[in-house]
Amino acid sequence: MGKYIRNRLLMMVILLLGMTFIVFASLYIAPGDPAELAAGPSATTAEVEAMRSYLGLNQPFLVQYGRYLWNLLHGNLGTSYLTRQPIVDELAVRLPNTLNLAVFSMLLACIVGIPLGIISALHKDTWIDNLLTTLSLIGISTPSFWLGTLLIIGFCVKLGWFPTGGMDHPFWTAIGLRQVFLPGLSLSLQVMASFVRIGRSSMLDVLGSDYIRTAKSKGLSQRKITWVHALRNALIPLLTQMGTSFGGLLGGAIVTEQVFAINGIGTYLMNAISQRNYVVVQSTVLVIAFMFVVVNLIVDLLYVVVDPRIKYE
Secondary structure (H helix, E strand, O other): OHHHHHHHHHHHHHHHHHHHHHHHHHHHOOOOOHHHHHHOOOOOHHHHHHHHHHHOOOOOHHHHHHHHHHHHHOOOOOEOOOOOOEHHHHHHHHHHHHHHHHHHHHHHHHHHHHHHHHHHHHOOOOHHHHHHHHHHHHHHHOOHHHHHHHHHHHHHHHOOOOOOOOOOOOOOOHHHHHHHHHHHHHHHHHHHHHHHHHHHHHHHHHHOOHHHHHHHHOOOOHHHHHHHHHHHHHHHHHHHHHHHHHHHHHHHHHHHHHHOOOOOHHHHHHHHHHOOOHHHHHHHHHHHHHHHHHHHHHHHHHHHHHOOOOOOO
């Protein structure tokens, strides 16, 4: 187990290193001049050249990339060209809002989607199964931005039950729950629907196993067979889906934050792209990639907890 953790940590470092190179190279060849942006619209040619020299943009690509990695190792994500503020400080304000939205969306998807998938499997080929399967197909096909707009019109503008946007409280508080519920619902619907479909398929596979038939022959109740013997093994594909879905939630949060006017890293990233604030784009993408890799590492380690038969050499 210890060796596996070390190998996974090493792979995580290599993956993040590759991500930094890809992002840095992509933005290096992107159109636009960061020196002009940093110098300001009224800067002269000499001032732009001086800014380019100050930022090190006149140096070779590998030198710039090496300096970028060196700063990352020291916890320095750079300084925004527009605000002249450290990016770490700006992300510290916005990252909690994005994590608040993503974690709530994942919890909502798990709490609703997994039990519905199990119910669908237990009522295979009945009207309940057909209804849940149809609803899950509709949920997967529904764009989050379209659903978010409908939720704002219906529950915010018409009924006034929820605020139309903004987020400044964690979801476990009363105010925070009202703020995060609609964006969390619109963001989690597709993940929730995928949990229903995967949970149904996984549970059906487990219920057809030999050890389940043995448990039935011993006279165990259906409830104990389902929730004690079958669910634990059925969770393994769902854990994999959770890891990949969390990355999808972080990506989907970029659009959802725009719809609900949430000051998160998604909004921060979109503004940086439109303003060609390349150093902010680099740092934000790297932070999102880091969170995605860490979540998948945690999911891999949870496999052993869920199924002790899994061994890592």
